[in-house]
Amino acid sequence: MTPDQIVFLIVALFTLGSGFMVVTSGNLVHAALWLISTLFGVAVTFALLNANFLAVVQVVVYIGAIAILFIFAVMLTRKDIRDQGPQVNKNWWFGALLSVSTFAGLYFLLQGWEGMSKTASAFPSGFDAVAELGNELISPTGYVLPFEVASVLLVAALVGAVYVAFNPRSGK
């Protein structure tokens, strides 16, 4: 095994283990913290794939904003942080079957893909991935339409949140 593979295996095990802890830990705040370590593992995976920008955005958006808001919501809405009752319901075997078959299906699909066994070629020197990404996102031949549609979606979410929080009686 090359060092890259060893590092990847460690990171993957860490990510999967944390993901497992998210769904099994009884304490909701602990589950949120394990979620953060899962997301961090994903960020490290991005960094291993030379996608620095995605790795940092993963940390900023998912850990810095979304996970923190999760913790806030849990702390502010629950009187008791601990989850009462069993961790699984009687359909657990169906969920397990579904996830195993999804994994197997993806595995067999990707077996037929030639990129599975190839190693990625190194970046040419002077290649700036962030600049490329930026150009693609705003170029008319690239992804400008999906990018703008996504921003409209976010604005709609923002307006919706303001509308829900707005109290017409007090006018505030």
Next chain:
Amino acid sequence: MGFWNDPLKAAADWLMDIFTGWGMPELATQILVAFLGVLLLIVILMVLDIVLVWVERKVVSRFQSRIGPNRVGPFGLIQPFADIIKLLIKEDITPSGADKVVYNLAPILSMMSVLILWAVVPLAPQILGADTDLNIGALYIVAAGAISTLSIIMAGWSSNNKYSLIGAFREVAVMLSFEIPMLAVLLIPTIFAKSMGIVKIVDAQDTWFVFLAPLAALIFFIAAIAELGRAPFDMGEAESELVAGYNIEYSGMKFGMFYAGELLHAFTFGGFWAILFFGGYRFFGLEQVNPILAVAILLFKAFIGYWLIMWVRYTVLRIRIDHMLSFNWKFLTPMAFVLLMVTALLNALLAETPPWVYVSSMFLSNIALAWGALELARSYSRREREKVEGPKPAVETTHH
């Protein structure tokens, strides 16, 4: 000459030769030397941190017309070491209701979030924190801030103390909201340098960016103070309301980690302020003479930034949290975004003009924007005041 031009690389090559001479494989040697480099940087930073304790206490006492530590050693220089010994031999208490793992992890994360910031700091033309210039350096600063937010909420929650939880909530509210103007303002040096890499940002500063965007420098400074949770944005600690905020239950060296982390964080933001807006290690070509001189220039600028942060901290009173949040969301954030748009537009329009036109119009647009924003705020507050007090009389009546 080789050593003096690039001492770190010379030392690393020397170590590499020794280790490979012992028959170690190439890769293992590289990893070991890189690890030793990181260790060296962290040790230097921690020693600097000890000095910062003394600097902070001495400067504070000057601002408050006191003398400060002056008993242990000349000018009280040995005082921080006495403090460290005290912190180390203090009883290490974990509250019985605390969540032990999270409780103990929080101070480590707090310190870590500061130390990882130094990975992107260009100390001198040849000496970088990281081996290469990360092309997302400016965003990396915000990512490290996310981890520091996390450490605070972990500390506040795991202590199982209402004061610390309220402190953590307030602090995180401040940090999350001030991250937005900071992120918008970080894009302005990025526009000037056409790259997010910190080294490229420093290289592009033939004119310091503070002359191109004084308003951006000011917004970054305000947002940095808020990120640090220092006065006037210290709702998280607010001694008079919350005892000590999120770190209330911590004792001994665990408290020391929070304290030292905060000081180093302030110093680091002083450094980033210098790097992003004041040319980093550049000072009229002096940085080309010797890398050690360049490091000294950067440290000097960082200390000036740190001193300004302290000056604000010990002069301005704490702002109420709702005032602070509306200041951020209704004033600072819109201003930062408008500034970003104006800068991007002007940058595109003036790309072909000679430098002096570019610099002066950038500077003037910043001043005009700041003036306009202040006028808007003033007329708004006048209207609000009139709503409460009734219209102001045309002539000021004097009471005898």
